[in-house]
Amino acid sequence: MKVIVLRLSHRIERDKRLTTHVALASRALGADGIIISGERDEGVLKSITDVSKRWGGDFKVEYRKEWKTVLREYKKKGFELIHLTMYGLPYQDKISKIRKSKKNKLVIVGSEKVNPEVYHSADYNLSVTQQPHSEVAALALFLHDFFKGKELNKKFNKPKIKVIPQAIGKKTIKSD
Helix, strand or coil: CCEEEEEEEECHHHHHHHHHHHHHHHHHCCCCEEEEEECCCHHHHHHHHHHHHHHCCCCEEEECCCHHHHHHHHHHCCCEEEEEEEEEEEHHHCHHHHHHCCCCEEEEECCCCCCHHHHHHCCEEEECCCCCCCHHHHHHHHHHHHCCCHHHHCCCCCCCEEECCCCCCCCEEECC
């Protein structure tokens, strides 16, 4: 089963750091790729692609200007659309049902105020809490529970950099 994250309405001046963090969390916590909609930001796209090349794995990064087209395409492909929002139903009440479904998943996280069409298009509007919070935190918690924590042991193929866990200090192995 594939899990793709859709980052809605990226704004270059306001969101580059947060969108990068959404992509990094997506990659590290088991998603297969990210689609970034909104303003095209070559810096963010290059940064995430570079991380994937250096740290390994098959994480795909894609830019699509129009999120509406992405929703329609992925719905047509049979993906379940899962929108993470503080206004949704508690995700812990739905995660088992979502996990049992064999359908591919498109996990949607916002940026600016989310268009009502996203809420109406989604199969699930889920909240991590009903309090203001970061989309990175919501995504991380959702992916962690969705994968039952197994993503924490994921091995990334062909890494050029690998961390050697240490109690103190930093140690990496680099390869060509």
